[in-house]
Amino acid sequence: MKDRLGRGLRDLRISVTDRCNFRCPYCMPEEVFHGAYRFLPKAEILTFEEIERVARAAVGLGVRKLRLTGGEPLLRTDLPRLVAMLAAIDGVEDLSLTTNGLLLAGYAAALRAAGLRRITVSLDSLDEETFKAMNGRRSGIAPVLAGIEAAERAGLSPLKINCVVKRGVNDGGVVDLARRFRGTGHIVRFIEYMDVGTLNGWRMDDVVPAKEIVARIGAEFPLEPVDPNYPGETANRYRYRDGQGEIGVIASVTEPFCGGCTRARLSCDGRIYTCLFAAIGTDLRGLLRAGAAEAELRDALAGIWGARNDRYSEERTSKTRVEKVEMYHIGG
Secondary structure (H helix, E strand, O other), rough: OOOOOOOOOOOEEEEEEOOOOOOOOOOOOOOOOOOOOOOHHHHHHHHHHHHHHHHHHHHHHHOOOEEEOOOHHHHOOHHHHHHHHHHOOOOOOOEEEEOOOOOOHHHHHHHHHHOOOOOEEEEEOOOHHHHHHHHOOOOOHHHHHHHHHHHHOOOOOEEEEEEEOOOOOOOOHHHHHHHHHHHOOOOEEEEEEEOOOOOOOOHHHHEOOHHHHHHHHHOOOOEEEEEEOOOOOOOEEEOOOOOOOEEEEEEEOOOOOHHHOOOOEEEEEEEEEOOOOOOOOOHHHHHHOOOOOHHHHHHHHHHHHOOOOOOOHHHOOOOOOOOOOOOHOOOO
């Protein structure tokens, strides 16, 4: 199945909650998402059974990779049960989760036992004060590092470590982060600061281009480019020339990869979005709660994907200002 630009559907990213225990300024800035902020009521959130039905229909159309996101997915009660449900779907080749790591130490073993195969942990700095500045001062770094260690013990290695790089905030620590995980088997992926949503005050001047990140790290630890693991991979890969592993850079701003994008996103309230920078999703919750059969869900998904022509990152300029769904609502 192809969209209007010839791109197939291979990946479904599933947001299980709009809530998060961090207040990262690039996603959920504290000044907006304060104590009085009203998140979605429980009745509007998809149940695990509803999520499983959408995932099963998507797999029937060619999806092979499922990723659980949020908000912070580990805030969703009994998440290992959902993992087990999704792992049991015939045709799922890769089932993973992205987390800020704060609660991971208490969940890693149960997630692995339920069938989770990979974990990505967001870690924007190894400096304590910078780390706190990047998460709204909700936590120090120790619990996240403990979560990474717990995931290692549970057999979820190698991990991917995601770092959103913002100029003047945490860009001075990219080499330290690369050094910390060099030789561990884990892959640090440095992500250009993106204009996801409309609330994070994004400016092009805040973006540290991927080429600059690679140059900084390469000056300390020589690097060489590596071919993608698969078509449509979001990260450009570089390995250390001495064989001590690799890093990735996700250059959505300076080197857009819309042409190879195979990802759809299911929001926690049951909407399908065909781009991270979309403004409007298509509701599936109504179909689910009206008792739609799997074939009806497949037809709905096929229609949504077949009409897709998104390529926002290729069209973006420094002056682009459009309303977009917030990242906490649909995951990364």
